[in-house]
Amino acid sequence: MSRPVAIIGGTGAMGRGLAARLALAGVEVVIGSRDAARGASVAAALTEELGADAAAITGTDNATAGAAPVVVLAVPFDGFEANLDSIAETATRSIIVSMVNPLAFDRRGAYPIMIEEGSIAEHIAGRFPEARVVSAFNTVAAPVLGALDRPVDEDILVAGDDPDAVDLVVDLADRIAGARGVAVGALRLSMVLESLTPVLIGVNKRYRTHAGVRFSRLEIS
Amino acid sequence: MSRPVAIIGGTGAMGRGLAARLALAGVEVVIGSRDAARGASVAAALTEELGADAAAITGTDNATAGAAPVVVLAVPFDGFEANLDSIAETATRSIIVSMVNPLAFDRRGAYPIMIEEGSIAEHIAGRFPEARVVSAFNTVAAPVLGALDRPVDEDILVAGDDPDAVDLVVDLADRIAGARGVAVGALRLSMVLESLTPVLIGVNKRYRTHAGVRFSRLEIS
Numbered sequence: 001m002s003r004p005v006a007i008i009g010g011t012g013a014m015g016r017g018l019a020a021r022l023a024l025a026g027v028e029v030v031i032g033s034r035d036a037a038r039g040a041s042v043a044a045a046l047t048e049e050l051g052a053d054a055a056a057i058t059g060t061d062n063a064t065a066g067a068a069p070v071v072v073l074a075v076p077f078d079g080f081e082a083n084l085d086s087i088a089e090t091a092t093r094s095i096i097v098s099m100v101n102p103l104a105f106d107r108r109g110a111y112p113i114m115i116e117e118g119s120i121a122e123h124i125a126g127r128f129p130e131a132r133v134v135s136a137f138n139t140v141a142a143p144v145l146g147a148l149d150r151p152v153d154e155d156i157l158v159a160g161d162d163p164d165a166v167d168l169v170v171d172l173a174d175r176i177a178g179a180r181g182v183a184v185g186a187l188r189l190s191m192v193l194e195s196l197t198p199v200l201i202g203v204n205k206r207y208r209t210h211a212g213v214r215f216s217r218l219e220i221s
Numbered sequence: 222m223s224r225p226v227a228i229i230g231g232t233g234a235m236g237r238g239l240a241a242r243l244a245l246a247g248v249e250v251v252i253g254s255r256d257a258a259r260g261a262s263v264a265a266a267l268t269e270e271l272g273a274d275a276a277a278i279t280g281t282d283n284a285t286a287g288a289a290p291v292v293v294l295a296v297p298f299d300g301f302e303a304n305l306d307s308i309a310e311t312a313t314r315s316i317i318v319s320m321v322n323p324l325a326f327d328r329r330g331a332y333p334i335m336i337e338e339g340s341i342a343e344h345i346a347g348r349f350p351e352a353r354v355v356s357a358f359n360t361v362a363a364p365v366l367g368a369l370d371r372p373v374d375e376d377i378l379v380a381g382d383d384p385d386a387v388d389l390v391v392d393l394a395d396r397i398a399g400a401r402g403v404a405v406g407a408l409r410l411s412m413v414l415e416s417l418t419p420v421l422i423g424v425n426k427r428y429r430t431h432a433g434v435r436f437s438r439l440e441i442s
Contacts, residue, residue: 108407144438152439157420185423186329192416199378199413202406203436212437215421216374217365217430 004028005172006068006094008083009075010059011042014099017145018074018137020046021152025175030058032065033037034086039065066090070168071123072097072137077113080120084127093130096167098190099137101197109202112195119190120161134160135190136169136181137214139200151178154212157196158182158191184214224383225249226393227289227315227441229304230296231280232263235320238366239295239358241267242373243318244275246396253286255307260286287311293358294345301341305348314351316386318412320358322418330423333416340411342380355381356411357390357402360421360434372399376432378417379403380410396397403436 005022009015010031019029023046031046033039039059048058056094066087067069071094074082080100087094100120114155117123125133137156144152146207156173165182173181184193196213203211226243230236231252233294240250244267252267254260255354260280267278277373287308292315296304308315321341323334338344346354357379365373377394381387387404394402405414417434422433 062239076393085295098432108409111407111409113412159420159423182424183427184420185427186332188329188332189420192333192420194417195413196327199405200436202380202410203403203439207403207439209438209440211439214435214437215424216433216435218424218428218432219430220428 003069004029004030005072006030006032006065007072007074008032008062008065008087009073011038012074013142013146015074015078016042016046017074017142019057020050020148021145021176022172023050024055024148025177026055027172027175028055029177030060030065030068032060032062032108034062036061036064051137062086063090066094068094071097072098072099076100077102084124088127091131092128095132095134095168096124096128097134097169098124101138101194103198109199109205112198115191118188119194121187121190121194125187132160132162132165133187133189134158134165134169135193137191139196141200141210144210144212144213152176153178155180157181157184157193157213159184159187159193161187180220182218182220222347224250224290226293227251227253227286227293228295229253229283229308230294232259233295234367236295236362237263237267238363239293240278241271241369242366242397243393244271244278245369246398247276248396249276251281251286251289253281253283255283257282257285270306285313287315289315291316291318293320295320298323298341305345309348312352312361313349316353316355316389317345317349318355318357318390319345322359322415324419330426331419335420336412339409340415341414342408342411342415346408353381353383353386354408355379355386355390356408356414357394359414361416362421362431362435365431365433373397373433374399376401376403378405378414378434380405380414382408401441403439403441410421
C-alpha cells in the first residue's frame with residue numbers, strides 16, 4: 001500500500017497494537033501524539049521490536065500526522081474531542097477512520113452512551129464535512145491487537161458512506177493477520193458498531209476471555 | 222424441559238421456525254395467535270411436518286399462551302404493542318423473551334429506530350414490572366430458523382437482569398441444533414442486540430448471504 005496510515009493516539013495500547021499489525025502487514029505507519037518527541041520515541045521502539053520485516057513506522061505530532069491520506073482515530077471516548085481539535089486544520093480532506101466507542105462504566109458494567117448525531121463517526125463527519133469518515137476496528141480489543149504472536153481471529157466491521165473509502169479500510173483490515181474486513185453498510189450504522197464494545201465487555205467478564213465478533217455463513221471471495 | 226414455551230406471533234415465519242427448532246430439541250411449545258383456530262392449525266401443520274421425534278406443539282390465542290412460564294415475543298416491530306396488549310393480563314409474572322427489533326427501511330437500507338426507554342425490552346419491562354424480561358434471538362433470521370435441514374450456525378445473544386431467567390434462555394438456545402446461548406450482560410444492553418439486525422441486513426445485501434453472529438475466542442465449558 002503506497003499511502004501511509006496515520007494513527008492519532010498511536011502511543012496508547014490500541015494505537016500501538018494497530019500500528020504494529022499494519023506495519024507487519026507491509027503498511028507504512030505514522031504515529032501521531034500530542035507530543036512529537038513522544039510519537040517519535042514510540043515509533044522507534046516499535047521499529048526495533050518488529051525488526052526488518054515490518055514497514056516503516058515514524059512518529060510526529062497529531063497535527064502533522066493528520067495530513068496523511070488515511071487517519072485512524074485510535075483514542076478513547078474521554079477526550080476524543082481534543083484529539084479532533086488537534087487534526088482540525090490538517091485532516092480536512094483525509095479518510096478519517098474512527099475506532100472511538102462512546103461508553104461508560106458503573107457498578108453494573110459497561111454501557112453505551114448516546115451521541116446527539118447518532119454516533120461518534122457522524123459527529124466527526126459533521127466537523128469534517130469534506131473528509132470521508134469511516135467506522136472500523138471498534139470491536140477489536142487492545143490486548144488482542146497487541147498479542148503479535150497470535151492472529152487477530154475476528155471480523156473488522158466497516159461502515160461508511162463513501163464506497164472507495166470503505167473498500168480501502170476493508171482492504172487494510174484484510175491485511176492484518178487473521179482479520180477480515182466486512183463492509184456492513186452506511187455511516188449511520190456506526191452507532192451499532194460503537195455500541196458493541198459494552199456487549200463484548202459483558203461477555204469477557206462472564207466467560208473470562210477477550211471475545212471478538214465473527215459473522216457466520218459469510219464467505220467473501 | 223418441563224416448562225412449555227409459548228411463542229406469541231408463532232404463526233409468522235420467525236415464530237414457526239423457532240417453534241420447530243425448540244420442538245425438535247424436545248421443548249414443548251404453545252403457539253399463540255390473535256385467532257386461536259389459526260394457532261391450532263399452524264401447530265397441527267408443524268406437528269405433522271416434524272413427525273414423532275418432536276415435542277408437542279399446540280396452538281391457542283395469545284392471551285392463553287401468555288400464561289406460560291416462558292413467553293417469547295416473535296413479532297415484528299410494527300404492531301408489537303398490540304401483541305403486548307394481548308398478553309397484558311396473563312404474562313404478568315412470566316419470563317418474557319423479546320426478539321423484537323425496532324428498525325425501519327428507506328432507499329439506503331435498514332436502520333435502527335431509537336426507543337424512549339432505550340430498547341423494546343426495557344419498554345416491555347416497564348409495562349410488565351413483575352415479569353422477568355430477557356432479550357434473545359434478536360440476530361437470528363427467519364430463513365435460518367426455518368431451514369430445518371441445517372444447524373443454526375450462530376450464537377444467540379441473551380441480555381437480562383434476572384440471572385435465573387437469563388440462564389434458562391441460554392439453556393433454551395443451547396438446545397437448538399448448532400446454536401449457542403451467550404449471556405452478554407444486563408437488560409440495558411438490549412439496545413445493542415436490537416440494533417444489530419440492520420447491520421446483518423447490510424452484510425447480507427453486500428455479500429448475498431444470511432449472516433449470523435459468532436463470538437471468536439469464546440469457549441464455554
